[in-house]
Amino acid sequence: MTRILKTWGTGLLLLLSCLCTSELLAQTRQVKGRVTDEAGLPLQGVNVLLKGTFTTTQTNSVGDFTIQVPATGKVELVLTSSGFNAITLVATNADLDIKMEKSVSTLDDVVVVGYTTVKKRDLTGATSSMAGRDVEKIPVSSVAEAMTGRLAGVQVTTTDGAPGAEIVIRVRGGGSVTQDNSPLYIVDGFPVSSINEIATTDIATIDILKDASSTAIYGARGANGVVIITTKSAKGGKTSVSFNSYLQGRTLPKKLKVLSPYEFVLAQYEYARIRSQSDLDNFTKYFGVYDDLELYKAQKGTDWQEELFGDIAYSQQHNVALTGGTDKTKFSFSVTNNKDNGILVGSGYNRTYTNFKLNHEISKSFKFDIGSRFSNTVVDGAGTSGGSSLRTSDGITTRPVNGIADQIAIDPTSSGPDDEYEQFLKSLINPVELAAQDYRKRVERTFNSNAALSWSGIRNLTLRSEFGLELIYGDNKRYYGPLTGESRNVGGNLPLGEITTYHNKRYRWSNTANYRFKSRNIHDFNFILGQEILAGTVSTIFNRSKFFDASLQPKRLFANMALGTPDRYETFDGPGDNLMSFFGQAFYQLKSKYLFTLTARADASNKFAPGKRWGIFPAMAFAWRVSNEKFMENV
Numbered sequence: 001m002t003r004i005l006k007t008w009g010t011g012l013l014l015l016l017s018c019l020c021t022s023e024l025l026a027q028t029r030q031v032k033g034r035v036t037d038e039a040g041l042p043l044q045g046v047n048v049l050l051k052g053t054f055t056t057t058q059t060n061s062v063g064d065f066t067i068q069v070p071a072t073g074k075v076e077l078v079l080t081s082s083g084f085n086a087i088t089l090v091a092t093n094a095d096l097d098i099k100m101e102k103s104v105s106t107l108d109d110v111v112v113v114g115y116t117t118v119k120k121r122d123l124t125g126a127t128s129s130m131a132g133r134d135v136e137k138i139p140v141s142s143v144a145e146a147m148t149g150r151l152a153g154v155q156v157t158t159t160d161g162a163p164g165a166e167i168v169i170r171v172r173g174g175g176s177v178t179q180d181n182s183p184l185y186i187v188d189g190f191p192v193s194s195i196n197e198i199a200t201t202d203i204a205t206i207d208i209l210k211d212a213s214s215t216a217i218y219g220a221r222g223a224n225g226v227v228i229i230t231t232k233s234a235k236g237g238k239t240s241v242s243f244n245s246y247l248q249g250r251t252l253p254k255k256l257k258v259l260s261p262y263e264f265v266l267a268q269y270e271y272a273r274i275r276s277q278s279d280l281d282n283f284t285k286y287f288g289v290y291d292d293l294e295l296y297k298a299q300k301g302t303d304w305q306e307e308l309f310g311d312i313a314y315s316q317q318h319n320v321a322l323t324g325g326t327d328k329t330k331f332s333f334s335v336t337n338n339k340d341n342g343i344l345v346g347s348g349y350n351r352t353y354t355n356f357k358l359n360h361e362i363s364k365s366f367k368f369d370i371g372s373r374f375s376n377t378v379v380d381g382a383g384t385s386g387g388s389s390l391r392t393s394d395g396i397t398t399r400p401v402n403g404i405a406d407q408i409a410i411d412p413t414s415s416g417p418d419d420e421y422e423q424f425l426k427s428l429i430n431p432v433e434l435a436a437q438d439y440r441k442r443v444e445r446t447f448n449s450n451a452a453l454s455w456s457g458i459r460n461l462t463l464r465s466e467f468g469l470e471l472i473y474g475d476n477k478r479y480y481g482p483l484t485g486e487s488r489n490v491g492g493n494l495p496l497g498e499i500t501t502y503h504n505k506r507y508r509w510s511n512t513a514n515y516r517f518k519s520r521n522i523h524d525f526n527f528i529l530g531q532e533i534l535a536g537t538v539s540t541i542f543n544r545s546k547f548f549d550a551s552l553q554p555k556r557l558f559a560n561m562a563l564g565t566p567d568r569y570e571t572f573d574g575p576g577d578n579l580m581s582f583f584g585q586a587f588y589q590l591k592s593k594y595l596f597t598l599t600a601r602a603d604a605s606n607k608f609a610p611g612k613r614w615g616i617f618p619a620m621a622f623a624w625r626v627s628n629e630k631f632m633e634n635v
Contacts, residue, residue, distance in 0.1 A: 029071045033096030035063045035079065043081060043100060043152045051076040051088065058149045061173060081152055112207045112228045114217035115189075115512050116528050118587060124597040124621035125214030128152050132203040132232065139246045141317060141338035141351065143195045143203065143229065144169055153210050154225075161392075163340040163349030164379035164442070167196065171210050171225025183208075183225035184218055188371060188450055190468045190508055191221070191534065195229060197375035197446050199336035199353040201244055201319040204232045216599040216619030217585055231371070234332040234357045239324030247316045252309045252343055261301035261401040265293055287403035301400030307432050308345055308395045315340040328361040346435050347381030365457040372449040382440035382478070389438040389484040394431040429483055437481025437495075439554045447471045461515050468508035470536075476500040479554040490567070496546035497557045497564065506536035506576060524589035532583070536576030544568040578606040595623040 035043045042063025049056045050069055059065045069075045075091040084100040110117045111129055120129070128151040138146045144167040148156040155170040174181035185192050207228040209215045215222030259267065265287050272283040287293070303310075321334040333356045340349040357371040382388040452466040478498040480486040487493055512530035517523070545564030548557055557564070583601040590596075599619040606613070626632055 027071055028068045029093075030066060031069050031075070031077070031091045031096065032064070032066050033098055035059050035065065035098045035100060037084075038099060038101055040099075043084075045149050045152050045154060046079055046081040046084075046100070047149050049078045049080070051078050061155075081150070084152075112205065112230055113209065113214055114226075114228075114585065115510075115530055115583075116514055116526065116585070118526070122587065122589065122595060123214075124587075124595050124623040125209065126153070126211040127214055128154060128208040128210065130206040132205060135203045135206065136201045136244070138200065139248055139315070139317070140200065141315070141340055141349065142167060143198050143200055143206070146200050147206065151206075151208055154208055160383040160385040161342075162344055162347040162381050162383040163342045164196070164377070165383055165385070169227065171208060171227075174224075181224050183227050184215075184221045186218075186226060186228045187373075187448070188229070188231055189466060189510070190448060190450060190470060191506075192448070192470070195227065197351065197353060197377060197444075198229060198231070198373075199319065199334070199338070199351075199355070201317075201321070201336055202231045202334055202353070202355045204230045206230075213597060213599065213619045213621035216617050217583060217601060219581065219583075219601040219603040219617045220615060221603075231355055231357070231373075232332060232334075234325065234330035234359045235323045236325040236327055236330040237323075239322070242321045242323075244319040244321075245317060247314065250313045250315065250343060252305070255303075255305045256396055258305075258396055259400065260297075261299045262293065262296040264301075264400055265296050265403070269293065285404075296401065299401055302398075303400070304398045304431055305395040308435065309343045311341075311343070311345065313341045313343045325359075330359045332357045342381060344381065344384065344435065345432060346439075347383065349377075349379050351375060351377045365455055367454045367456075369452045369454070370450070373447070375444075375446045377442075377444045377446075379442040380440070381435075382438045387486075389480075389486070390431060390435050394434070398429075398431050434483050437479070437483045437487075439477075439479035439481070441477045441554075443475040445473045460517050461513065464512050464514070466508070466510045468506075468510075470504075470506040470508075472502070472504040472506075474500075474502045474504075477554070477558050479557060482550055491546040494546065494550055495548040495552055495557060495564075496544065496567070497548065497554070497561060498542070498544045499558060499561065500543075501541045503539040504536065504576065506534065509533045522591055524587075524592070526587040527585070529584045530582070532579075532581045534577070534579040534581075536578065538572070538574055538576050540570075540572045542568065542570040575606060580604045591628075593625050593628045595625065597621040 033048075035046045037043055042059070042061070044059055044061050044063065046059040046063070046065070047056060048058065048065050048067055050067060055067065055069075057065050057067045067077070069077075069091055077089055077091050079087040079089075079098060079100065081100060084102055087098065087100060089096070089098070109120050109129065109131075111120050111123060111127055113123070113125070113127070120127075130147065130151055134150070135143070135146045140146050141163075144156055145158075147154060147169070153172050155173070157168050157170075159166045159168060169183055170181055171183045185195050187195065187198060207230075209218075209222065209226040209228065215226050218226055268287065269283055269290060272279040284290075288295075315338075317336065317338045319334060319336040321332065323330075323332045325331050334354065336351075336353045338349070338351045338353075342348055353373070353375045355371075355373050358369070360368045362368055382390070384390050384392045448468070448470045450466060450468040452464060454462060454464045456462045476499070478500075480491060480496050482493050482495065487496060490496060510530060510532040512528055515525075515527045517525040543561060544567045545561050546567045547565040548563060552560075552563070581601060581603045584599070586596075586598045588596045597620065600616065602614060602616045604613040
């Protein structure tokens with residue numbers, strides 16, 4: 001009889017689940033579509049928004065998207081992408097086939113394509129661009145975050161949700177199986193390893209070179225695409241001061257439903273009961289006898305999602321910019337401070353960034369430019385990825401109650417735990433305590449300065465020489481407390497500390513000759529020839545000590561590394577990625593109809609053996625502007 005009642009009960013629950021599921025499915029429907037450009041090529045990263053809501057999605061690498069919309073009523077979708085006209089359309093039940101048109105107003109915009117600039121309408125390669133006015137409107141501290149979903153063919157993801165976490169950028173997907181797929185980053189002509197230190201308020205343009213034709217000017221380094229960032233230039237005229245600021249608060253948008261204390265201990269009981277009598281005895285020892293499990297219904301339990309991610313994370317940015325000068329001398333200076341408190345307890349990000357530019361016209365033929373940037377970045381917290389001991393899932397999988405151990409914590413005299421029970425107590429890791437013991441503090445200071453001298457004494461010809469210097473200092477402190485896995489494996493369940501410091505120097509010297517010639521409306525010629533040298537040094541010191549006193553806190557530990565037992569001490573001094581290059585590029589237009597681009601670069605790198613260091617990277621592209629043909633006049 002009991003088995004029959006259980007069977008009927010199970011059937012009834014399944015029926016109710018089906019009815020509830022059908023009701024939920026009836027409330028929404030799925031809309032699918034594909035987005036292409038005027039040539040029929042798929043557009044990746046197009047933002048698709050359900051009008052009047054915060055529901056949004058993006059197109060994938062083949063231009064497809066899927067979005068959940070209400071089942072009834074008029075449903076409108078808004079599609080936006082940088083460089084294209086926005087589209088608003090009504091979502092039907094059929095799959096949508098959407099074509100986006102390029103914004104005519106952006107065709108005359110100038111795009112940086114390496115060592116020169118070209119109008120967007122004259123490009124033969126594949127590029128994506130984003131204006132600084134669009135970047136500064138987005139309340140984020142990282143340039144990479146501002147690019148998310150706004151540039152076709154560019155995928156931006158983060159390895160961790162913590163502030164200051166590494167952000168991965170992929171241009172048209174990964175091009176290598178075993179090597180790094182990161183693009184080449186160029187800021188004001190200088191190659192940099194990261195763009196995280198650039199303030200969004202100081203950006204003038206972001207240009208992405210995506211195909212082989214446009215990236216060939218950078219040789220093998222541009223194989224994964226090139227991200228070129230140009231910061232705002234100096235402006236003359238009356239001295240002006242501007243202030244830009246924002247403050248925002250972020251919270252965990254949704255918490256997952258987890259077991260209540262009673263549901264948890266009941267599940268543990270059922271699991272122990274079907275395993276073995278020994279497991280059942282251990283359950284009774286740790287959680288009590290079965291007849292007393294009803295007591296857990298009155299116990300509140302711990303909501304670890306709330307403990308780890310429940311606080312409001314405040315972010316703020318303050319920017320002050322000063323511009324002015326005369327017709328011959330122009331300057332700009334800006335200071336930006338970003339402070340982000342992470343949603344995860346113990347995480348935070350603080351950056352102070354300065355940018356100075358000066359343009360001086362020495363004579364009609366000579367011009368002098370100088371620019372300097374400095375950033376000081378401090379990142380707190382180890383996050384939840386990579387070598388971190390804490391995982392995001394700990395907020396969901398950690399037990400809401402610890403059984404009899406909770407009573408012992410309140411009244412230690414209530415029962416004296418034996419050795420086995422003592423081990424059980426040690427295994428009950430508190431995620432908040434684990435986050436505090438998995439301590440990390442990263443400090444990085446970057447100074448970058450560029451100076452350039454230009455001469456245009458001959459008509460249509462410009463000679464330019466640039467020299468750049470970059471200095472990077474980094475200090476990474478890592479503390480592993482007794483609760484961490486690293487302490488158990490290496491430190492004998494005692495604290496251990498690691499300090500990594502590095503000093504990088506990079507130099508750049510570039511000389512270019514740019515010749516532009518235009519003959520009526522027939523020939524339009526732009527030729528650039530150049531040479532570039534990149535050199536630098538790398539210095540790193542790694543120090544790790546273990547077996548510190550269990551009561552020693554991170555700050556005191558790092559100030560007294562000699563109190564521990566030395567474990568590893570490593571130093572490295574060597575050259576950086578040194579490079580010598582010669583390059584040339586030619587843009588030619590015939591009657592504004594036929595466009596040709598020829599590019600070649602020869603690189604020699606110290607990464608390769610003597611005698612095999614040189615490589616040549618040629619490229620050619622052709623475009624036909626059909627709209628300028630006579631037979632298209634009436635189209």
